[in-house]
Amino acid sequence: MSAQAQLLKSNKPIPHENLWKKLKVNGELIAALASGVLILLGWLFDKSGYGTMSVIVYMLAFVIGGFAKAKEGIEDTIKNKELNVEMLMIMAAVGSAIIGYWTEGAILIFIFAMSGALETYTMNKSHKEISSLMEMQPEEALRITDYGEEHVHVSELTVGDLILIKPGERVPSDGEITKGRTTLDEAAITGESVPVSKSNHDEVFAGTVNLNGSITVRITKPSHETLFHKIIELVQSAQSEKSPSQLFIERFEGQYVKIVLAVVFVMMFLPHYLLGWSWTESFYRAMILLVVASPCALVASIMPASLSAISNGARHGILFKGGVHLEQLSAIKAIAFDKTGTLTKGKPEVTDLIVQDGLTEEEVLLATASIESHSNHPLANAIVKYAKGKLSIPLIHPDSIEDVAGWGVKAVIDHKEWKIGKASYVGKEMAEAFANGTAKKFASEGKTIVFVQRGEELAAMIALKDMVREEAKLAIDQLKEQGVYTIMLTGDSEKTAQAIAAESHVRDHIAECLPENKVDHLKKLKKKYGNVAMVGDGINDAPALATANVGISMGEGTDVALETADIVLMKNDLSRISEAIRLSQRMNRIIKQNVIFSIGVIILLILSNFLQMLDLPFGVIGHEGSTILVILNSLRLLR
Structure with a gap:
């Protein structure tokens, strides 16, 4: 068998597929870096007197660095029938080249490509939590059949199948333990790092890790309906849903771009006639305005922060x-x-047990728990659980037992009649006087009281409470x-x-x-x-x-x-x-920081440009640098 066939059989990706996948994920960053190298070469050719070669290399830098953003901008413009930030950047770069500022135009493309690559990295980083979750669900399970054990793909499991999960393995699908006892790491589901003990009839969830014991599990849900799968879908849906702030910025962007283009068009002519600027200077300042007035940083102020916060929450069990x-x-x-x-907790627990003088706790608990073990009532279950933790002997079977609906239960043990129930069932006056009226005190503490009567005497009082x-x-x-x-x-x-x-x-x-x-x-x-x-x-x-x-x-x-x-x-x-x-609060604070910072930079750069204090390279660095900074600021939420 060839090495390629072996890799296919083992379900492992082929090396060149891995390489292609990495190139695809990091394509924008590679293109941006290639653009940067070409800009350096173009600058060296220009300094060495090879002007034509310099322009050719710069053009390559334009195409390689700007292709992804230009494609995205044109597609969005056609789809939404509205100009966007990407189109402004393309116009500014082309305008710079037209008036001979090839280096500045190429630098604009390079930094714009870098900020785009960083934004993509932020998106990938926020989705990484989900990708890592998806990788936690194993592809295969060990199914137990009448003829032994067989390895099957998780998608082949059906409800009712029995599977064996060994120590160190991940649970492949939701189910119920039918045999064995173990400890499970459920951090993938709950975000809780402390392992949880599980035994017969306990639920287990896909993606959790079996730490120390072999367990047999009966499948209760198909793989596409597991809790694990629903969590992934929920977080993916949350990441695609936009917040009110994001929706406002996107609506604002379309109108803002039109205003910028209108102002840029006016600036190409008006300063020439009003301020005496040359045509070249007017066009140059218009191109700078096109760069610095673009709301790139403002647009990038919200989405990366929102995605980072949602991913942070998912990692800590907050969906x-x-x-x-x-x-x-x-x-x-x-x-x-x-x-x-x-x-x-949603389940009552025994908090107090008061037994009549002359009787022992063990005697009363044995009789009470033996009778209550025949009931499914939450109070009865709590009493049985409490008794089993106290008694050193097994429960017994009553000679007879009768459920008195709405009141309690009556039984006979060793020819002695026992009654268990509310005060009015065993005698209200006797119940209220029992243990010097302690029942009233328990009631004021929010406790539920169960009375136990043996023969004609009140034998005990059990107080239960749903614990905070x-x-x-x-x-x-x-x-x-x-x-x-x-x-x-x-x-x-x-x-x-x-x-x-x-x-x-x-x-x-x-x-x-x-x-x-x-x-x-x-x-x-x-x-x-x-x-x-x-x-x-x-x-x-x-x-x-x-x-x-x-x-x-x-x-x-x-x-x-x-x-x-x-x-x-x-x-x-x-x-x-x-x-x-x-x-x-952290997310909203970071979004406010981003918005205020980006608006402040835009205003500062626009004023500097009108005062003829700003050259195109510094306008590019100031504008695109602010975009990179707001994205980096948003990434802090992933910590």
């Missing part, structure tokens, strides 16, 4: 659905939070420092809402709030504060997320979140909101 949402975020004055699953996320407190404090008003909207009772609000540090709360009420409250907040964000955990908060100026959804591996909000926090870490606001 923006477009530049408009990223730009708006810095103006947010108030944020409303859903409670369950957003400020809290540790990072939520820090996140709310950070938002307060940034001057953002925080409020919690929840359907829970006033007592529970008050307790959770105090614990999570939110400034205000509204209890007993139905989904339609959340929309009404958000409208009121928008009237009062202007720009308002809503943070929720998915579909149930969709109306409120849509009503807010910016909807922020908790992700943590759910593709539902990708479809409901403007911004998705891939890890349920609320502190990322503050980080996203800072990123938005």
